[in-house]
Amino acid sequence: MVKEKEVIGVDLGGTAIKFGRFLVDGTCLESFSVATPQPATPEDVINAIALTVNRINQNKNIVALGIGMPGATDVKGRIAKVAINLSGWHDVPLADELEKKTGLKTILCNDANCAGLGEAWLGAGKNYQNLILLTIGTGVGGAVILHGKLFIGHNGAGGELGLVTFNPHGHPCNSGNTGSFEQHASATAIYRDTGKKPSEWGELAKKNDPSALKFWEDYGKIIGTGLATYIYIFTPEAILIGGGVSASAEYFLPSAWEEVEKRVLPSSREGLKLMVAKLGNDAGMVGAAKLAWELIQ
Structure with missing residues (x-):
């Protein structure tokens, strides 16, 4: 039996990192959060995300990763240009680093933009x-x-x-x-x-x-x-x-x-x-998952 494809949406915040597994129709199979490392240096945050994603991906068919960032990203969704409330973030090649550590195609976007995508996909704007x-x-x-x-x-x-x-x-x-x-x-x-x-x-x-x-x-x-x-x-x-x-x-x-x-x-x-x-605090995570689906479609 072929396992259905899934993506992971991640909402990176100053105190917590939210994760959700989503099917292509928007069904959320699992969601939870882990504490953001303190101080939230790029290396520690990358390791925390990769460790969690790799644990989630055991025996799953996860194909992509979307990240909502508290700050600006480059137009291609590869580089975290700056991250508000995180320590030492400037032009961090976050997508490249996560792809190396997880083997999953990865894309980034500003968290407010992710929230908009989430509401447009599954929320009040659908x-x-x-x-x-x-x-x-x-x-x-x-x-x-x-x-x-x-x-x-x-x-x-x-x-x-x-x-x-x-x-x-x-x-x-x-x-x-x-x-x-x-x-x-x-x-x-x-x-x-x-x-x-x-x-x-x-x-x-x-x-x-x-x-x-x-x-x-x-x-x-x-x-x-x-x-x-x-x-x-x-x-x-x-x-x-x-x-x-x-x-x-x-x-x-x-x-x-x-x-x-x-x-x-x-x-x-x-x-x-x-x-x-409608989606409240889940909007960013949902939108990040939508980004991931768009990346591979």
Whole structure:
């Protein structure tokens, strides 16, 4: 009996590395996580991934490996150019090293882009060919799917939705920009500006606290204003909101949509859906597996 082919999707994070085995139809056969080595040097992380993959692959028919990276990769998905929250990562030939140690074809991609691929494959975006995923947490990331394919620009760094200028006179951003969307929409910005975490505002909103409901209404206007830029450029069929702040989406999506309607011509938003992402913290792992399948198909 011929064993069915499988791939492994890996989501590399600063504290944990998530692994999942997937069939070509998206069925997840197994998923688990291991602790990220500390310090998370390239050598130690490569060894940890390879050791785990080789253990998983005993008596299996695994054919490829996809890796979601917390940082930029080259356009071919071979080199980890930089990795946020990991130690000493700069132009690491991660795909080459893992291929040597596992014997599996390997491809890398930014973790937010992987999350977008995951949502497009198995999540809230699976019925759409053109969509945007906006992940709102400590920072603001995102992914753009056009005609069913991930958009990464000519050198792999496209789709940095959180770094687009929102207010030219706003707070400085780690990117070197001033007043980026991230500086107005992220959980970090919410805490900086209000002294409360999004989860605290969410709990208050559940109790119908007037100040919290007003906060989320105003926050929705910020989100809608930012989305208007993306809509005019990409005219997506759907926009998905993910990340930790999306837990309170019911309180800010209505005003976000009202803002979109004010700012975007009907012709550019015809049929547009604004929804919450579905896969949560598994989105990056799922998208990494999708990358692996695309690599060998």
